[in-house]
Amino acid sequence: METVTIVLALLLAVLVSGALGRLLPLPLPLIQIVIGVALALGPLPSTSLDPEIFFLVFLPPLLFLDGWRIPKRDLFRDGKTVLALALGLVALTVLGIGILIHWIIPSMPLAIAFALAAVLSPTDPIAVSSVAAQAPVPRRLMHILEGEALLNDATGLVCLRFAIAAALTGSFSLPEAATTFLWLAIAGLGIGAATTFLLTGIQELLRRRTGEDPGLQILLSLLTPFGAYLAAEHVHASGILAAVAAGIAMTYVEIQGRSLGATRVRRTAVWDSVALAANGAIFVLLGEQLPDVFRNAVKQADVQGAGWIVAWILVITAGLMAVRFVWVSVSLQFVLMRARSRGEKRDAMAWRLVAATTLAGVKGAITLAGILTLPLTLTDGSPFPARDLAILLAMGVILTSLLLASTVLPPLLRGLQLPPEPSHDAEEDAARAAARDDAVKAIEALQHRLVEEYEDASIAVEAGARAMDRYEGVKAATAERQAEATRFQQLAAMEKRLRLAGIEAERSALYRMRRSQVIDDVVLRRLVREVDLIEARLVA
Missing domain, CATH: 1.10.287 (Helix Hairpins)
Known part of the structure; x- marks a missing residue:
């Protein structure tokens, strides 16, 4: 009963935070964190999270959905930039920030410092879009950030796995790590894609024999990321990469156009709800864990008061920003040099673009999910060293990056111009x-x-x-x-308004007839659904 109460409280907190997010000029993740702190200080029982269960429940669906929905053509167009951010920047961050953390906190073992740096390397596009709501991120920059987040989730968490293994065993072998990484990556990607194609193939055979059941198709899509993750972990491959690959493969299954339109509409709504609940619950859990983690971390840090912890958080955040700024500026400079060598005219490097891309590297759900997977004990049963301190530092960096982005990023984004996007009209x-x-x-x-x-x-x-x-x-x-483009736009806008007015009147009449007992619930639901689908098409 206690577990059920906690789950219901989390979902209610996500619901309340969504309403407050529309009323308050604050990023949604910050609101959810504050609500989580309020829950921790309230009468409800506190949550003790099993890292493995937390990893399994939250990460596969989020990574699967990211891989599924990211625009593939835009991803491949800016592939070099995305790979530079997702691979090179992650490696530099893990190495540089890991050494920085161990230097400023000598009591934290080097392996734990590298583990903390690994979970701080991924970015969170959902947090970016939230803090940039008042000044929307340019579409091309958002695509690059989404692609970076999709890949650096996997690479950062794979680095975390190596760091945890080093902390548990006390040793690290570069050749063995390279071989293991290849197996983790290749097997994980292959198993993820194979899981999607296998499950959807079986589903297609059943659909041909028995017809399409939207509910079963939606349930299968929900189970696919978990199946890919568990299958990969069973053979000691990367379940993270498997979930990403399963989502990417789902795109190529979907474009075959075999499912009904009604199934796609319902499936989209269900996945939107799952993403909202999962991301919101993670930030609420962050806030809910914050008070206890803070008290334990102060003890582990062996310092007087919280001043040193705040200083460490600020230094780590500044280090992350500096590494990202340098990497982005160097990468952009190489892009401009290659373009000029091909005879293309390019302006000088826009430092506002570099600064915006740096601040857009907001930490969020993946960082929290990763840091909470640190083991509770070592192989000999002793407590895992500096676990609560690492979690608190990760939480502090998440909060600091969110605050910086919410205050500085919108002014930087206003009026920011990127290379023009190709027109989709033709x-x-x-x-x-x-x-x-x-x-x-x-x-x-x-x-x-x-x-x-x-x-x-x-x-x-x-x-x-x-x-x-x-x-x-x-x-x-x-x-x-x-x-006549202008006239057509005016005509289309006017027609849309007229159609929407008619739809609203039609729906009101249907509800009025139901209240008057002229029609029953079955007829009402069927007719209102038809009207809702037409309205959704017009609004879209």
């Missing part, structure tokens, strides 16, 4: 035209068969004309947009 028009042509051909072919099957051919002719209405509208709209 691509969209071509896709609409191609899809329309195929649809018209299919309708005409079926119409000819129906004319032959029915005695009254006029019915098939009229039905075909009605079915063509939508595609004739698409053709006219596309041509008009090419000829």
Whole structure:
């Protein structure tokens, strides 16, 4: 019963934080952390987290969803920049910040310092988008940050695994680590992709025999990241990379277009709720753990008061920012040099862009999830050294990076210009035209068969004309947009307002008829769902 109470309290806290996030001009993660502290100081029982369970419950779905939804073409276009941030910067961060932490805190073993640096290397795009809500991150920069977060989650947490192993065994072998890393990466990626293709293949066979059940498809998508993670961990590969690869593979399964539209709509809503609950719960748990961790960490630090801990947090945060700033500026300089060598005209390096990219490296859910997986004891049963101190320092860096980004990042982002994004208008028009042509051909072919099957051919002719209405509208709209873009935008906006007004009136009438007992609940739900889907398409 206590566990159920804690879970319900976490979900309620996420719900309350979402409402407060719309009312207060503060980043959502900070609000959730404050609510977590309030829960810890309240009458509810405190949470004692098992690191392995925490890792299994929260990380696979979040990494899976990141891999699934990240724009693949944009990721590959800026692949070199993303890899430089996700691999090179992570390695430099683990090495440099690990040495810095051990230097300023000699009581913390070097392996634990490297473990802390490893979990501080990943960034959190959700926290970035939250703190940048008042000054949205340019689309291309956001894609780069998302790609970086997708890959450095995996690389940072794999480095954490090596550091923990070194702390437990007291030894570290570079050749063995390199071999192990290759196995972790290759096997993890392969198992993750294979899990997705295998499960969806089985699902497709069942769908052909028994028809599509949206509920089963959604449940399978929810279980896929956990299956990939557990399968990889069973053979001592990287479950983290397996979850990422499973999500990327899900994109290529989805573009086959085999599932029904209603299934996709429902699945998107379910995954949005899962992501909201998982990310929110992690930050609430961060706040809930903060008071106890702080008290234990002060004892472990062997210092008087909290002043030294605050100083350590500020020094570590400054070190992370400095390493990131140097790496980003050097990487950007190389990009500009390569572009100029190809004869392209490029302006001088924009230091605002470098500073914004540096501050956008906000730490968040993955850092907390990783640091909480530090073992409770060593192999001999003794307490894991400096565990609470490492957790507190990680929490402090998360809070500090969030505060810095929420206050400094929005002014930096306002008016920031990046290289122009390619326009999607021509691509969209071509896709609409191609899809329309195929649809018209299919309708005409079926119409000819129906004319032959029915005695009254006029019915098939009229039905075909009605079915063509939508595609004739698409053709006219596309041509008009090419000829008169401004007028078409005004016309489309006006039509959208009129349609939305009609939909609102239609829905109000349906609810009024239900209140008057003219229709029953079954009819109401079916008709309201139809109206909601039309409205969702218009709003999107």
